[in-house]
Amino acid sequence: MPEFKRLGVKVIALSCNSVDSHRKWIKDIKSYGEIIDEFPYPIIEDLNRKLATALGMLDPAEIDQTGLPMSARAVFIIDPAKKMRLSVLYPATTGRNFDEIIRVIESLQLTEKYKVATPVDWRKGDDVMIDPSVSESEAKASYNDIKTVMLPSGRTYLRIVPQPIDA
Structure with missing residues (x-):
């Protein structure tokens, strides 16, 4: 509780x-x-x-x-x-599994506030992914440390950033 x-x-x-x-x-x-x-x-x-x-x-x-x-x-x-x-x-x-329920609530609250997605096994404070709907220019304007994962498809939608932290 x-x-x-x-x-x-x-x-x-x-x-x-x-x-x-x-x-x-x-x-x-x-x-x-x-x-x-x-x-x-x-x-x-x-x-x-x-x-x-x-x-x-x-x-x-x-x-x-x-x-x-x-x-x-x-x-x-x-x-x-x-x-x-x-x-x-x-x-x-x-x-x-209440640890999983808390993890999901934290993910939902984070992804509601920021245009990010949480990867498998994500925990609060871990890196997140920029939502694929976010354009490259918007991503660059919003995040400094973007790590783009190179994929066989050549697509660049898997963009990893540190979890946004409220000021």
């Missing part, structure tokens, strides 16, 4: 269990995570699985004790304009 707060992200959970079940589960989470303060985000009850079904969050390979499909462990990143920017569905038996 401190990382989500640092990034200005609001967190909300959806569960196919009852509010009473959520209250008990929150006690377990707080105990396990050694959380003393108030629980940091709301959990929505979806007993009839209406929202989980609409969002494609049911895992047909995992069935609960009543024979119903369990909800997958889903992550949806919605930007401030309410546009879905990322959705990841993990099987019900697989936990989420």
Whole structure:
């Protein structure tokens, strides 16, 4: 949660269990995570699985004790304009990778602000690529240290620069 707060992200959970079940589960989470303060985000009850079904969050390979499909462990990143920017569905038996979720949010926030793209395995502070839609003249006007990767195609769209840093 401190990382989500640092990034200005609001967190909300959806569960196919009852509010009473959520209250008990929150006690377990707080105990396990050694959380003393108030629980940091709301959990929505979806007993009839209406929202989980609409969002494609049911895992047909995992069935609960009543024979119903369990909800997958889903992550949806919605930007401030309410546009879905990322959705990841993990099987019900697989936990989420919060390091990757933070990495994606940092990438989305950076690429929203600057005309850059983040390469595979990028981490905050690593070099980035100038967005291919940026003209050569605009790139030269915006960046001092451009490393153009020579490719067999002869195209020069792979332009590497240090990550822009806010002043």
